[in-house]
Amino acid sequence: MADLSSLGLSDWLVRQCKQLGINKPTPVQEQCMPAILEGRDCLGCAKTGSGKTAAFVLPVLQKLSEDPYGIFCLVLTPTRELAYQIAEQFRVLGKPLGLRDCIVVGGMDMVTQALELTNQPHVVVATPGRLADHIRSSNTFSMKKIQFLILDEADRLLEQGCTDFTKDLEVILGALPAKRQTLLFSATLTDTLQELKNIAMNKPFFWESKSETRTVEELDQRYILTPEKVKDAYLVHLIQTFTDEHDDWSMIIFTNTCKNCQILTMMLREFNFPTISLHSMMKQKQRFANLAKFKASVFKILIATDVAARGLDIPTVQVVINHNTPGLPKIYIHRVGRTARAGRSGVSITLVTQYDIHLVQSIEEQNKTKLKEYPVEEKEVLKILTQVNVTRRACEIKLESTDFDEKKEINKRKQLILEGKDPDLEAKRKAELEKIRSQKKKFKQKIQETIQRQKHGQLKKKLTKRKQMKKKKAAQATA
Numbered sequence: 467m468a469d470l471s472s473l474g475l476s477d478w479l480v481r482q483c484k485q486l487g488i489n490k491p492t493p494v495q496e497q498c499m500p501a502i503l504e505g506r507d508c509l510g511c512a513k514t515g516s517g518k519t520a521a522f523v524l525p526v527l528q529k530l531s532e533d534p535y536g537i538f539c540l541v542l543t544p545t546r547e548l549a550y551q552i553a554e555q556f557r558v559l560g561k562p563l564g565l566r567d568c569i570v571v572g573g574m575d576m577v578t579q580a581l582e583l584t585n586q587p588h589v590v591v592a593t594p595g596r597l598a599d600h601i602r603s604s605n606t607f608s609m610k611k612i613q614f615l616i617l618d619e620a621d622r623l624l625e626q627g628c629t630d631f632t633k634d635l636e637v638i639l640g641a642l643p644a645k646r647q648t649l650l651f652s653a654t655l656t657d658t659l660q661e662l663k664n665i666a667m668n669k670p671f672f673w674e675s676k677s678e679t680r681t682v683e684e685l686d687q688r689y690i691l692t693p694e695k696v697k698d699a700y701l702v703h704l705i706q707t708f709t710d711e712h713d714d715w716s717m718i719i720f721t722n723t724c725k726n727c728q729i730l731t732m733m734l735r736e737f738n739f740p741t742i743s744l745h746s747m748m749k750q751k752q753r754f755a756n757l758a759k760f761k762a763s764v765f766k767i768l769i770a771t772d773v774a775a776r777g778l779d780i781p782t783v784q785v786v787i788n789h790n791t792p793g794l795p796k797i798y799i800h801r802v803g804r805t806a807r808a809g810r811s812g813v814s815i816t817l818v819t820q821y822d823i824h825l826v827q828s829i830e831e832q833n834k835t836k837l838k839e840y841p842v843e844e845k846e847v848l849k850i851l852t853q854v855n856v857t858r859r860a861c862e863i864k865l866e867s868t869d870f871d872e873k874k875e876i877n878k879r880k881q882l883i884l885e886g887k888d889p890d891l892e893a894k895r896k897a898e899l900e901k902i903r904s905q906k907k908k909f910k911q912k913i914q915e916t917i918q919r920q921k922h923g924q925l926k927k928k929l930t931k932r933k934q935m936k937k938k939k940a941a942q943a944t945a
């Protein structure tokens with residue numbers, strides 16, 4: 467295996483890596499870094515926890531040290547917490563350069579970000595929505611000279627859907643030079659490969675880890691079959707047994723909605739489990755504070771929605787529990803990838819109800835691995851069933867009394883005001899965007915229908931003509 471200096475990194479950068487415990491390159495780093503240093507676009511698809519962040523941070527810092535200017539590099543990532551994590555890696559590794567970075571994410575003060583952007587930082591790490599807002603609303607900074615555009619978790623940034631980033635990415639790409647290096651990384655790239663290649667300008671270098679499975683060998687993937695109504699009792703029992711059998715541990719529990727996240731946190735606290743939550747209905751400062759407390763092991767259990775499913779690198783996490791079975795195999799891969807990172811071992815346990823069997827089958831099929839059953843004494847679970855369900859119900863009632871849903875709207879408005887935006891104007895803008903989208907959709911449908919009608923018409927004409935020809939031939943034959 468090559469070493470970091472033979473891959474083209476200067477001594478100062480190799481020394482920085484060693485300080486971080488990065489002594490030998492991982493496969494994705496060994497394969498992708500030389501191509502990036504040669505100036506090529508690159509698509510890197512490697513398993514969770516395999517060092518994809520350093521695979522792009524290191525070559526960017528190497529190139530920046532040869533020609534320091536700002537804005538040199540733009541990194542886009544789907545969540546705010548990931549943006550902070552990536553910026554931290556740039557900062558620590560790029561310290562000898564006096565690296566100036568700027569984090570541009572939602573939920574934080576826009577004016578402060580705008581001032582930082584005007585200082586032309588070397589590296590900008592952003593979530594697409596907020597950066598697009600800055601581009602739309604001001605021309606006090608330019609990205610026309612950037613050398614690198616990086617899409618971390620690229621498939622998530624490019625996927626179409628209700629929360630897609632498409633509009634914002636179009637605005638951002640319009641503000642970048644065509645002549646640049648484009649690097650795209652993710653653990654689940656291949657299903658959107660063509661779209662990814664469209665973004666990457668010139669014959670990208672493509673590398674993906676050879677193994678058939680997307681999850682690492684060190685990950686022990688388990689499941690528990692449980693009726694929906696008994697699921698929470700299994701969860702409490704799992705945490706209790708884990709607490710009894712281990713001293714130094716921490717776990718992430720993924721669930722499907724912000725409300726469930728809130729209720730499960732309240733419920734587990736009733737059982738004196740040190741639990742904290744992370745979801746998109748929380749104020750941004752609270753999200754960062756909770757994540758910091760979990761990373762510092764002040765709380766051992768983090769209950770999160772999929773806002774935490776990708777990229778977060780927290781070495782102490784030994785267990786990931788899926789309180790709900792993820793709807794897509796790739797969500798499963800990213801969730802369980804929060805443990806068993808950088809060669810460490812880890813366990814994932816998915817609570818599978820009678821409604822989720824088909825989901826587990828598609829996870830096993832796509833990931834080419836069989837989940838093994840996790841042994842649990844069912845009678846032990848049934849002993850606490852009533853207590854758990856009563857506690858959960860009490861938490862639900864308590865949450866309802868706080869108007870959690872209405873609070874969502876109030877929070878959103880407050881957040882917008884904090885960010886220096888007018889909530890009513892935002893609501894109007896969103897409504898207009900929605901209207902344009904639905905008009906575009908109707909227009910597309912109309913075109914499709916017209917094409918279908920034309921095809922149908924042409925087909926009809928052909929059939930009539932064929933019939934007439936047949937009749938003519940028949941008449942000639944009888945004449």
Ligand SMILES: Nc1ncnc2c1ncn2[C@@H]1O[C@H](COP(=O)(O)OP(=O)(O)OP(=O)(O)O)[C@@H](O)[C@H]1O
Pocket residue numbers: 486487488489490491492495512513514515516517518519520652653776777778779803804807808
């Ligand atoms: N060459 C290396 N040797 C040892 N540890 C490394 C090396 N490169 C990165 N790491 C460490 O491995 C951990 C995981 O790295 P990173 O977060 O970049 O993984 P990833 O591939 O981006 O994972 P995900 O797909 O979940 O985002 C980090 O703590 C990082 O510091």
